[in-house]
Amino acid sequence: MMSKSLISLINVITAITLQLNIAPAQTIIKIQDPILEIPKINLKQEFYPNNPEKNNVDKGLQVIETSKMPNIKGSNLIIASHSGNSSIAYFKNLDKLNINDTAYIHYKNKTYRYVIKNIYDVEKTGYINIQRDKTKQTLTLITCKKNTNKQTVFIGYLAP
16 A cells, blocks of 8 residues: 555656656666765766666775665664776775765665764675674675785664
8 A cells, every 4th residue: 555645755756757748657766775975985876786786896885795774673784895096996995985974875855874983894706704803783794905915894783
């Protein structure tokens, strides 16, 4: 059963499309993909956890398979991206983040604010032991450390 607000929205869209001579059947409501925003490094980028073709570190931001979105209690949203110089190196300036900097996830019409509380390096082996407080909603950002065989892990916790 549809909510009254959804029905109202559909009625408004139908009225607008009729005024524009667009058949209502052609109207498409786009559900926005989640967005990672890190103001300190001027990053605001959509990511695609439900699209296997786009959810790939070689195409942009990659949500790691074991991730849980921020609307789930105790979640850990794990996002990886390149740090080089290419057009898909969205984390090229991630190394400028410090403890207490903020990152935001915009998801399902809600904004989740995370505060960076831990930054550490690990050897690049294809496996990372994520060190976090599992009782807290977590955002984990992972990228390669430039000119090394290491990766840097940034742990942020949901702010109250």
